[in-house]
Every structure is written in structure tokens, then in C-alpha cells.
Amino acid sequence: MNIAPKEITPPSPDAGCRPWPRESVDAAGWLAVAEELAKGRLDLVSLWGESAQVHMAILERETPRIRIVTLDCPKGSFPSVGRVHPPALRLERTISDLYGLKAEGAPDDRRWLDHGRWGLRHPGGAREEIASTSDPYVFLAAEGEPLHQIPVGPVHAGIIEPGHFRFSANGETVVRLEERLGFTHKGVDQLMAGASIARAANLAARVSGDSTVAYGLAFAQAVEAALGLEAPPRALHLRALMAELERLANHFGDIGAICNDAAFALMHAHCAIVRERILRAASGCFGHRLMMDRIAPGGVVADLDEDGKQALRGLLDWIELMTPRLIALFGDTTSLQDRTVGTGVVSKELVRQYACGGFVGRASGREFDARKAVGYAPYSEFDFEIGLSTDGDVDARVWVRFDEIRASLKIVAHILDHLPQGPIMQDWEPTKDAPCEGAALVEGFRGDIFVWLRIGADGAVARCHLRDPSWFQWPLLEAAIKGNIVADFPLCNKSFNCSYSGPDL
Amino acid sequence: MQKFLLQGLLRRALTESPPKPEAASVAELGYTLGRAIRQKLGRSLSIREVDAGSCNGCELEIHALNNAYYDIERFGLRFVASPRHADALIVTGPVTKNMREALERTYAATPDPKWVIAVGDCAFGCGVFAESYACVGSVAAVVPVDLHIRGCPPDPVTLLKGLIGFVEATNR
Numbered sequence: 108m109n110i111a112p113k114e115i116t117p118p119s120p121d122a123g124c125r126p127w128p129r130e131s132v133d134a135a136g137w138l139a140v141a142e143e144l145a146k147g148r149l150d151l152v153s154l155w156g157e158s159a160q161v162h163m164a165i166l167e168r169e170t171p172r173i174r175i176v177t178l179d180c181p182k183g184s185f186p187s188v189g190r191v192h193p194p195a196l197r198l199e200r201t202i203s204d205l206y207g208l209k210a211e212g213a214p215d216d217r218r219w220l221d222h223g224r225w226g227l228r229h230p231g232g233a234r235e236e237i238a239s240t241s242d243p244y245v246f247l248a249a250e251g252e253p254l255h256q257i258p259v260g261p262v263h264a265g266i267i268e269p270g271h272f273r274f275s276a277n278g279e280t281v282v283r284l285e286e287r288l289g290f291t292h293k294g295v296d297q298l299m300a301g302a303s304i305a306r307a308a309n310l311a312a313r314v315s316g317d318s319t320v321a322y323g324l325a326f327a328q329a330v331e332a333a334l335g336l337e338a339p340p341r342a343l344h345l346r347a348l349m350a351e352l353e354r355l356a357n358h359f360g361d362i363g364a365i366c367n368d369a370a371f372a373l374m375h376a377h378c379a380i381v382r383e384r385i386l387r388a389a390s391g392c393f394g395h396r397l398m399m400d401r402i403a404p405g406g407v408v409a410d411l412d413e414d415g416k417q418a419l420r421g422l423l424d425w426i427e428l429m430t431p432r433l434i435a436l437f438g439d440t441t442s443l444q445d446r447t448v449g450t451g452v453v454s455k456e457l458v459r460q461y462a463c464g465g466f467v468g469r470a471s472g473r474e475f476d477a478r479k480a481v482g483y484a485p486y487s488e489f490d491f492e493i494g495l496s497t498d499g500d501v502d503a504r505v506w507v508r509f510d511e512i513r514a515s516l517k518i519v520a521h522i523l524d525h526l527p528q529g530p531i532m533q534d535w536e537p538t539k540d541a542p543c544e545g546a547a548l549v550e551g552f553r554g555d556i557f558v559w560l561r562i563g564a565d566g567a568v569a570r571c572h573l574r575d576p577s578w579f580q581w582p583l584l585e586a587a588i589k590g591n592i593v594a595d596f597p598l599c600n601k602s603f604n605c606s607y608s609g610p611d612l
Numbered sequence: 613m614q615k616f617l618l619q620g621l622l623r624r625a626l627t628e629s630p631p632k633p634e635a636a637s638v639a640e641l642g643y644t645l646g647r648a649i650r651q652k653l654g655r656s657l658s659i660r661e662v663d664a665g666s667c668n669g670c671e672l673e674i675h676a677l678n679n680a681y682y683d684i685e686r687f688g689l690r691f692v693a694s695p696r697h698a699d700a701l702i703v704t705g706p707v708t709k710n711m712r713e714a715l716e717r718t719y720a721a722t723p724d725p726k727w728v729i730a731v732g733d734c735a736f737g738c739g740v741f742a743e744s745y746a747c748v749g750s751v752a753a754v755v756p757v758d759l760h761i762r763g764c765p766p767d768p769v770t771l772l773k774g775l776i777g778f779v780e781a782t783n784r
Contacts, residue, residue: 220710222709222710224709224710224712224713225709225745225746226709226745227745230745230746241713261711261714262662262663262695262714262718264693264694265693266661266663266671266674266675266691267663267671268663268666268668268671269662269663269664269665269711269714289710290665290708290710290711290714291663291665291666291705291708291710291711292665292708292710292746293665293706293708293741293744293746293747294741294744294745294746294747295741297744297745298740298741298743298744306740309740310740310741313667313669313739313740313741313764314667315667315668316666316667316668316669316670316671316672316765317668317669317672319667319669360672360675373613373616373617376679376680377616379676379678379679379680380626380679380680380681382676382679383676383679383680383681386676390767396673396767397669397672397765399669399764432615432616436613436616439613440613606668607668608665608666608667608668
């Protein structure tokens with residue numbers, strides 16, 4: 108039975124996308140982009156759908172400039188990009204699940220987010236009610252006499268998000284890992300459609316709670332780009348301050364957790380203290396430990412007073428004292444190094460192919476940081492180094508995070524010394540230029556978060572696409588664990604710390 | 613490493629004194645717990661955490677309960693790796709439809725007597741994800757809930773208040 112799909116505002120022909128242009132292409136143009144991706148001349152930033160269109164954001168490696176191309180799909184299908192460029196596969200499966208648009212010639216047409224439990228198919232396209240309560244899922248085969256399978260999840264042993272891992276192992280050694288995700292799918296795309304900008308900002312801040320500042324920032328920047336707004340200088344600096352505090356808190360928490368998965372509880376305990384003190388300072392300064400909903404389109408909603416500044420300076424001094432000690436504790440403990448060095452190696456070729464962002468990419472030689480490469484205010488004012496390694500193992504991912512901690516500390520100190528005076532919010536009218544489109548690329552602690560949105564003539568969000576960095580990190584975890592022992596999986600997994608909620612949407 | 617260990621011995625603990633339990637949460641629990649059960653469990657409670665589709669915010673704050681400032685184990689509260697070892701489940705998230713069966717099966721795998729603590733605004737009433745085709749709506753719609761701890765996400769002190777109230781109610 109067909110039920111009417113949610114009304115979707117059609118793109119107006121003069122709706123320009125800012126700051127990066129969006130151009131319409133035909134099937135040949137679409138395939139030409141796919142070929143360039145396959146040849147490694149372009150990086151895939153994202154691939155997403157609407158009721159009768161697919162969009163693809165790509166990054167030109169040399170410039171680096173972002174372009175968005177759009178293909179109309181009147182017949183409900185589009186030429187598969189994943190056929191020649193595997194990083195697109197899961198994104199295409201998602202488009203098929205949510206919008207019913209099929210990727211022609213895709214080598215993997217299994218459902219991804221849709222587990223057959225929603226009571227309907229294609230929630231964003233031609234909706235269809237279904238009676239099924241669960242779809243069967245065929246995992247990729249791993250054949251051979253001594254192989255056995257180990258199913259793990261969706262409920263895991265720790266206090267972490269849900270997902271399913273299917274290991275095929277030969278004794279202790281992992282021959283293949285296949286991930287099955289989508290368990291935390293909350294229907295964000297559809298909740299966004301028709302939402303007011305204020306509500307959409309609240310939703311964006313809850314796509315992945317550990318990156319709530321980065322998501323809030325990316326969403327706000329996209330809205331500002333669409334409406335031609337500019338946040339005041341003080342707001343821009345406070346945003347960067349919050350983003351760096353979030354990065355610091357997550358890096359300390361994760362470095363501790365990685366060590367804990369190698370049974371080194373001392374590091375975990377001390378890193379957790381640093382993390383807690385950062386969150387307490389954030390709560391004292393901005394009124395929320397994770398700084399959720401503190402960034403809004405137009406600026407920020409919480410200002411930093413003199414007491415807050417002093418508290419952050421004190422915190423910074425203490426962290427600067429602790430960081431070398433923690434680095435020494437990590438680096439000088441040989442039993443820990445024995446677990447992290449050479450474990451879970453990701454090749455340079457793979458991170459380049461997947462345009463994998465964040466510390467996972469940087470630990471394998473991909474020097475990309477959205478704060479520098481694409482760039483957004485106010486980061487051009489700061490002088491900081493991007494961490495880089497070519498080893499690609501668990502150890503390298505930890506060291507790159509230590510480098511990022513140093514860079515963030517430097518940025519926070521600079522902001523505290525040079526915080527401009529003035530307003531923290533720019534007033535704006537939601538319908539001034541609507542319908543209009545905007546996009547943003549923001550460096551969260553995991554990597555680059557891409558947001559594209561269209562604001563309809565009514566001033567509400569017509570469509571908002573949020574691409575988590577983990578889309579291009581999860582597949583590399585499957586590669587990283589290959590040939591390692593099953594017991595090292597928690598260590599490898601934690602060294603990636605991919606988001607479940609972010610890509611599950 | 614020696615330095616860290618020595619400091620650990622010589623310095624005062626960071627652990628803070630416990631907050632007073634919330635009267636409301638104690639009242640919510642009062643009627644659910646029988647005397648015989650209280651005697652069996654004493655003050656100890658093993659908890660299995662289940663993320664039923666949260667954004668990970670609640671998990672971060674539940675994690676924080678293990679750090680030196682809150683040190684949740686001093687209250688006899690311990691997070692365990694399997695529902696088979698648990699007395700209580702802490703459930704977060706708006707219960708996505710994709711997680712519903714996993715939650716039901718985790719609950720079924722937990723031995724009696726058992727309790728469910730729903731943590732966060734999503735677990736209470738779906739939070740910002742209300743009315744999504746992909747969410748059930750609240751934890752109470754899937755498994756019986758004994759205590760709600762609200763917040764988006766609730767901070768560790770709020771969590772501690774709720775959990776201490778829970779243990780005290782089991783000992784009254």
C-alpha cells in the first residue's frame with residue numbers, strides 16, 4: 108500500500124549553494140566524477156539523496172576546493188559510484204534505504220540502515236508500509252575448514268553504543284570482520300525535514316553527543332552560509348574555544364580508554380581526571396558539561412565572563428603540566444607499547460582512497476584537517492601544527508592525538524589572550540533569502556563533519572544532510588583488524604573510536 | 613610510573629562526598645521493592661548498561677561515574693559486562709526500532725529480581741526524536757521501568773543522586 112510521502116520543497120532553479128556551488132550534471136557527468144574519484148584525483152566528501160535527486164560533494168585534492176554535483180533521478184535510479192569507488196557503497200545503500208533510489212550496478216545492494224523493523228520502506232521517498240518485523244541479513248562469506256564465526260553485539264560489554272560485528276576467525280587470528288550498523292538509526296533526516304531552524308539545531312547537536320559542539324558548529328555555519336549571515340568575531344572565537352575544549356576532553360578520555368583496553372588502568376584513571384576537569388570547566392563557563400546547544404546560527408548563546416576566563420587559564424596551566432607526564436607514562440611503559448605498536452595497521456593507500464579524516468587518516472599519512480585545508484574562521488589566525496604519522500597503527504593514532512592535544516592547548520591559550528569584545532549573536536531573519544542552500548565542513552575531534560542544507564521559502568529546513576567522519580573510518584577498521592588476534596579488537600576499535608549514532612542518523 | 617603511584621599514595625583522594633539522594637526518586641522506587649529482595653541484595657548492585665539508540669551523550673556521563681571524582685564502586689554499584697550478571701539495567705536512548713528486540717532480549721537475559729533505570733530525556737519520552745518512524749518512544753513502552761533519571765544528558769551528580777536513592781530504597 109502506498110501512502111503519501113512527506114512534502115518536499117523542490118529545488119528552485121536559482122537556489123545557489125554557498126559557499127560551494129552546486130551544479131547539475133547528467134548521467135555522463137556523474138560517471139565522469141566517479142571515474143575521477145576512482146583514479147584518486149578527487150576525494151569523496153559525501154553522497155546523499157532526496158526524493159528524486161542524488162547529490163555528491165567532492166574535494167579537489169590540489170586546491171583544496173569543494174564542489175557539489177546533482178543528478179536528477181526521474182526513473183528512481185542513478186549510476187553507482189560505489190561500483191568504481193568503494194567508499195561510496197554504504198552511502199548508496201543508505202540512499203536506497205531512505206529514499207528508494209537505486210544505485211545501478213552497485214556490487215552490494217544489501218540494506219544498510221533499514222533492518223526491516225520500521226513498518227515502512229523509504230521513509231524519505233515513496234513510502235511503503237510493510238508487515239515484516241525483521242529482514243534477514245546475509246554476511247559476506249569467509250570459507251575454509253578451520254574458520255569459525257564470532258558474532259558480537261549489538262549490545263556490547265562496555266558502556267558504549269550498539270552495533271554488530273561478525274568476525275570470521277582462524278583460531279586466534281581474524282580473517283574477516285564485517286560490521287553491521289544502523290541500530291541507532293533515529294530518522295534524523297525526516298525529523299529535520301520541515302523543522303524550524305532552532306529545532307533543527309537541537310537535532311543536529313544530538314546526532315553524535317560526543318561531538319555536539321562540532322555538529323552544532325557545522326550546522327550553524329551551513330545556515331549562516333545559506334542566509335548570508337556572519338557571526339560576530341567574539342562568537343567565532345568562543346565557538347573555536349568550545350570546539351577545542353571538546354577536542355581536548357575527547358582525546359584525553361579516549362587515550363585513557365585505549366590504555367584501559369590494553370589493561371593499563373593507571374593511564375585511564377589519570378586521563379579520566381583530566382577529562383572530568385575539562386567538562387567541569389565547560390559547565391562553569393558555558394552552563395553545560397558537553398556544551399550542548401551553546402552554538403546557534405548567528406553566534407553563540409553563552410558568553411564567557413572574566414571568572415570563566417580565569418578558570419580556563421588555571422585549567423590550561425594544569426593540563427600543560429600534566430600532558431608531558433601522561434605522555435611519558437604512555438611512552439615509557441614498554442608493556443603497553445608491546446600492545447599498541449604494530450597493532451591494527453591501516454595503509455596509506457586506504458586512508459587516501461577513503462579520504463579518511465581525523466586522527467585515523469593523519470596517523471596513516473593523510474595530512475588533512477578541515478580547520479586548515481578548507482578553513483573557516485577564526486582558525487587562520489592561529490598558528491598550530493597538525494599531528495602526522497605514517498605508521499598507521501594503534502600507537503600512531505595515540506601519538507597523533509597527543510599532537511592534537513598540544514595544538515588545541517595552544518589555540519585555547521591564544522583565544523583566551525585575544526578574545527575580541529562585542530556582541531555574541533547576529534540577529535537574523537529566517538526567510539530573507541529563502542529558499543537557499545548552504546554547506547559547511549568542520550573539523551570535529553574524530554574528523555571532518557560535512558553539513559548541507561536547504562532552507563525552504565517558509566524559513567524551515569527543507570532537507571538537511573549531516574555526514575559523520577566515521578562513514579569513511581568504519582570500513583578501515585575492518586581492514587585494520589585483519590590478521591590481528593581477536594583479543595586485540597577492543598584495542599583497535601577504541602583507537603578508532605568511530606561513532607555509531609553519527610552515521611546511523 | 614613510580615611518580616604517579618607514589619603520588620597516589622601520598623595525596624588526598626579526589627573522590628567527593630556523595631550527594632543527597634533525590635526525594636522524588638526514592639518515592640518513585642519505594643513501592644517497587646520488597647523487603648526480602650532488599651535483604652538478599654544488601655547494598656550491592658550490579659548494573660548492565662544498554663544503549664537503545666542514544667546519541668552517546670548519556671554514555672559519556674555514565675562513564676564519568678567511574679572516574680576518581682565520583683568513584684561509583686564505593687556505593688556498591690558496579691557496571692558488569694553481561695545481563696546475566698546484572699541486578700539492574702540502565703537503559704538510554706529513545707529505543708530505536710532497530711534496537712527494540714535487542715533491549716527485550718537483554719531484559720529477558722537478566723535474572724530475577726531485576727530493575728530497570730531509564731536514563732536521559734530520550735529514554736523518558738523520546739526527547740528531540742519524538743514522533744520519528746524509527747523510534748519506539750520511551751523505554752517504559754518496551755520494558756517495565758522502576759526509575760527515571762532525567763536530563764540531556766543528566767550530569768554525573770544527578771545520576772549519582774538517582775542511583776544512591778535507588779540503593780537506599782532497596783535498603784529501607
